[in-house]
Amino acid sequence: MIPATSSTPPLAELRGIGKTYGTGEHAVDALVGADLAIYPGEDMIIEGPSGSGKTTLISILGLLLRATTGSIRIGDREVGQLGERDLPALRAKTFGFVFQGFNLFPALTALENVALAIRMKDGKAKDPEGQARALLERVGLGPRAHHLPADMSGGQKQRVAIARALGGDPPILVGDEPTAALDTKTALSVMELLRGLASEHGRAVVVVTHDPRLERFADRVVRVEDGRIESNLPRLAQAS
Amino acid sequence: MWTLAKKILLHDRIKFAVASAGVSISVMLVLVQIGLYFGFMRTASTLIDHARADVWVTKAASENFDFSTPLDDRTYYRVASTPGVARAERMILAFAQLKLDSGADLGVQVIGIEPHARLMAPWNVIDGDVSRLGEPGAITVDASEWDKLHLKDVGHRTEIGGVRARVAAVTEGIRSFTTSPLVFTDLISARAFTRLPDEAENYVLVELAPGADPARVVAALRRIPHVDAYVADEMSARTQEYWSSRTGVGAGFFMTAILGIIVGLVVVGQILYNGTLQHLREYGTLKAMGARNSAVVRVILYQALISAVVGFLLGGGLAVGARAAMAGANLSVALTPGLFVATAIVTAVMCTLASLLSIIKVLRLDPASVFKV
Ligand SMILES: Nc1ncnc2c1ncn2[C@@H]1O[C@H](COP(=O)(O)OP(=O)(O)OP(=O)(O)O)[C@@H](O)[C@H]1O
Numbered sequence A: 001m002i003p004a005t006s007s008t009p010p011l012a013e014l015r016g017i018g019k020t021y022g023t024g025e026h027a028v029d030a031l032v033g034a035d036l037a038i039y040p041g042e043d044m045i046i047e048g049p050s051g052s053g054k055t056t057l058i059s060i061l062g063l064l065l066r067a068t069t070g071s072i073r074i075g076d077r078e079v080g081q082l083g084e085r086d087l088p089a090l091r092a093k094t095f096g097f098v099f100q101g102f103n104l105f106p107a108l109t110a111l112e113n114v115a116l117a118i119r120m121k122d123g124k125a126k127d128p129e130g131q132a133r134a135l136l137e138r139v140g141l142g143p144r145a146h147h148l149p150a151d152m153s154g155g156q157k158q159r160v161a162i163a164r165a166l167g168g169d170p171p172i173l174v175g176d177e178p179t180a181a182l183d184t185k186t187a188l189s190v191m192e193l194l195r196g197l198a199s200e201h202g203r204a205v206v207v208v209t210h211d212p213r214l215e216r217f218a219d220r221v222v223r224v225e226d227g228r229i230e231s232n233l234p235r236l237a238q239a240s
Numbered sequence B: 001m002w003t004l005a006k007k008i009l010l011h012d013r014i015k016f017a018v019a020s021a022g023v024s025i026s027v028m029l030v031l032v033q034i035g036l037y038f039g040f041m042r043t044a045s046t047l048i049d050h051a052r053a054d055v056w057v058t059k060a061a062s063e064n065f066d067f068s069t070p071l072d073d074r075t076y077y078r079v080a081s082t083p084g085v086a087r088a089e090r091m092i093l094a095f096a097q098l099k100l101d102s103g104a105d106l107g108v109q110v111i112g113i114e115p116h117a118r119l120m121a122p123w124n125v126i127d128g129d130v131s132r133l134g135e136p137g138a139i140t141v142d143a144s145e146w147d148k149l150h151l152k153d154v155g156h157r158t159e160i161g162g163v164r165a166r167v168a169a170v171t172e173g174i175r176s177f178t179t180s181p182l183v184f185t186d187l188i189s190a191r192a193f194t195r196l197p198d199e200a201e202n203y204v205l206v207e208l209a210p211g212a213d214p215a216r217v218v219a220a221l222r223r224i225p226h227v228d229a230y231v232a233d234e235m236s237a238r239t240q241e242y243w244s245s246r247t248g249v250g251a252g253f254f255m256t257a258i259l260g261i262i263v264g265l266v267v268v269g270q271i272l273y274n275g276t277l278q279h280l281r282e283y284g285t286l287k288a289m290g291a292r293n294s295a296v297v298r299v300i301l302y303q304a305l306i307s308a309v310v311g312f313l314l315g316g317g318l319a320v321g322a323r324a325a326m327a328g329a330n331l332s333v334a335l336t337p338g339l340f341v342a343t344a345i346v347t348a349v350m351c352t353l354a355s356l357l358s359i360i361k362v363l364r365l366d367p368a369s370v371f372k373v
């Protein structure tokens, strides 16, 4: 995708983010002085060793976790100025989430899982089933709409989860190791799908991964080590 | 949302079956226990409720309907001449020993009524002739007591209190609360059977003159020395209340019903909570993606209510079956529409309470937890 330029404002921006878990003797500095900007159309990969703070970083980005220090901007809103009550709505509007473990209701079909999320997000959503069907088409699962998760492969389940994350059309998709449970071929096709999604509607995709083979799908690779952002480079620049 | 809740609930059929069974046992226990209680209470006041008396006159401080202190005829005449009283009839209600064919004695409750009594008379007569109760020793027996009495036919002879008695009519479904069979006869035979003095009786039944104010007549009757008077409804309620509270039978039935509710609560609560824990990551995901708390709560609550409806229908069916089975044992289970409605409400509340733990768990769920594997 076209790398972000300084002329387009970021969808989200973290400045000087620090996160300390616990207090006193048991305090863990999971993140120190992290700066990160997410631009529209960008497909970003966050990598780094286990325990380096990747999950912490995207949890704070996704407004799931409060930072200990630093500030966050989502669009033109300063998150620090929002109360606890406003946070969930902003989160719902801005982010869709994908996980390693899919987290689909086993009792519900692909369509129902996606429609349930749309309904729960917005009680007045128009034609949740229709929306869900369109999203499943988008992730290439139209013909599987009425299958239960148990009858689908890991890759298909993750596509359902991605379709669910797209409900309400959030501008940023966040994934924590969404391909970790998949074999290489499937992982690559899921990454391809995510990359394609990033190119639509000025959306951004932020994916944490351990897998260096996935780097080739990214516009930008962020490396986290020991709670610090060690590098943040466009892929081409990193490759050279 | 209902459909989705139903699917989530029905996905694990065994768990759902256990939850429904829990609710239905609880519903059945509540219906049968309270129904039995109502049945007992109905039986306790059955004579009063079937009488056509507007007002009952008893000896003062006579607490128990079945074991009352006698009045005398002077009181009867004063009652009969009280303004507002259109008609007064004496009634005897006392215990006596009936001689069985085997030679053994069986306690019976003798009801003595006036010749041509209008305010209290045997009902549901299926055989014989009640108008012949005035003949010496003529009695009615109830078909439901045949096993105890071994008196099968009109004309069958026996002795009560050493006095000759003869079955003149057979009734059906006049059940005794004290378990001693009810035997109707006339005043004279009743006094003979129960060794009650002449001119003694237990109750005076009053029919009010048209337009008479019951409260004023009752007040007037109470001015007669050593007399108490109650309108029929009050008399009925007092009798039920006596048996219910003095014997503790009421508390017993309600305790069992409450135990039933607790069983239901625990079973449904446990199963819902278990299901919620199982789906915690899914609920967390939905919350992370902006599901409103009210929507998440609804999905869980609907599951509880579906269990409630299914359990209620099953339990109601079981209770109706139990009523039929218990009728064979001469136990009446009064399953009134009101009882069904009340039990339905209790069931809904019970299942809602049972889902509370699950709801709290999901409401407290930290959306950030979804990234923890
Ligand atoms: N809730 C928590 N309480 C205390 N410490 C935590 C908590 N969550 C994470 N940590 C610690 O913070 C550090 C960063 O954790 P984080 O989960 O962000 O790492 P990660 O890069 O996602 O690791 P992995 O690749 O294993 O998922 C780790 O040292 C971890 O032990």
Ligand SMILES: [Mg+2]
Pocket: A054, A055, A056, A176
């Ligand atoms: Mg992690």
